[in-house]
Amino acid sequence: MNTYLSNKLKILSLIAMVLVVFIHSYIETTTNNTLMSEAIAFLQYFISQGVARVAVPIFFTISGYLYFLSYQNTTNDYIIKTKKRLKTLVLPYLLMSFFIVLCYTFILDPLFGHYINKSINIFHNSITDTLKVIFIDPLPYQLWFLRDLILLILLAPFIHYLFKFLKVYFIFILVLLWLPITSFSFYIFSNEAILLQKRKGNVYYLITLVWLLALTIKSIVNIKLGINNEISDILLKISIIMGGISIWSLYDICIKSETPSKILFTLSSYSFFIYLIHEPLLLSTFKKISNVIIRKNELFLPFFYFFNAIITIILCIIIAKGLQKYTPKLYSIITGGR
Template structure:
């Protein structure tokens, strides 16, 4: 049950990531009018800009939890073993995906130029980028900033172990309070999200918490509070108070989503389907963003009705699912043709769990 509650959430969280990447990053204040345009703004802002922000923090919680779950006494040999494992599960896929998409970008532009089309913005940005920008500061496959930060958290894992060994629950509270200040280091690899939520997961893993046991009481209140915090964050979108409000929602929302994971483990058919889809999550995470989701969006845009609000709403809701289907078909194809390459690309089968049980 401890691990199942993580596994069943991985695919729904990945779908939420696709919603995040369906619209531009700019937050739009929600309107208070009755129109199809207002409906589109409310739905897209809630799903992509507010609720969507909980996905990556949840993955950091899972990673921290699984990193420390089986460690009884953190010694150098265990640190060495975990570090070597992460060369396979994190470092190799991280560089492979960036290199693969650099090659794809170059090949695509060579072909398009020969066909008379212009260069795309990715090639232009690549031409002016340094190796640091491509493989760390960006990175080129931008969702892999999560993997980059996770590698840094893994390197710093002895500090997390020492910190929580000395401070106990107070250490978790300090991390949460620092997170709520909204201060960021702006150093690639040291995001507040990574430090806070990998830290929370590390503490839970160190103390062998059953994630479902975190929710024995007051579940309705936790879900209600999370929804209320989500609404407040949505209403404050575009204001100076937004970041604080949405970070408070994320903290409460983690508990609400863990409860959702618990409920899903009790629905056998749904649970089995989600567990079967879970191994594909990292592949989808890495492959969707550079071209696939933009091609899907471009297809709908090319139909010439994008100025209509009802059309934008429908295509907004459809795009993540179509992108997911394309990515899953590619996953099945690569798995069938080159399973060894697939294993390297997803970290030896570890996927967005980044640890073996």
């Protein structure tokens, strides 16, 4: 991996993380069939249910590339890589999941239990429910990505052999099953030869325009038919593929130098920490507070939609900097040594 690709992966991780926060920043609202109401709905659909949906495939692609970089497909290599992921993936997953359970049990549930949609108290719930919410269905719902990534890593040799023997047929099967955000992007697009290519030219501008057009149509369909409908599902799948190619190529077009701006590079180091802590304590809290105002006047929704996401990201970075300064060892453990 050369310096350009290394920096590119870091910046794209930051961009994808910001998009994930905007996915979760989506504010439920009732469309009143007025022009203003539909415009607000379009804004959220276009960003949270459109542009931002490329974030997860980007994360899986980057994770797959980093895993299969120098992959030997030997038992010893598999053991070494798996042990390393215990520190970088499993430990942060368990720590954050358990920490949030403790927060809900000793702080949130006693004080704000009536206002919380999903809660757990280890003194009131069964051991089975508590273990499930720590290991399988964590309260910080964004951890599903780490959970699935851990599973994919455990299955890496199996995925490798499938691709080795089935080759192009394996890709075809995955496309039919529509798994672009799991095994598909995790393994297929992790090929270094594909990622090292710089994508510039008019064709990528065209792909970007098609992507934005598909998202525009999809957002309009969402307003008329709701999120769950076959047309939106098809357009979403098309837009995810187009969007991934667009963002990947737009980086090559926009970033001229091998090393990006120092600010972006510094912020990119906090991507994983933002991922870990932005939900449910920060962003959900801001959404609940802003909903009090939005119920009185829907015109405030666009402001809070952006404000909640931005202030959450800023707070995550401030917390990260504080931990790095006063408890660097703890920060390193939480982030898996990142």
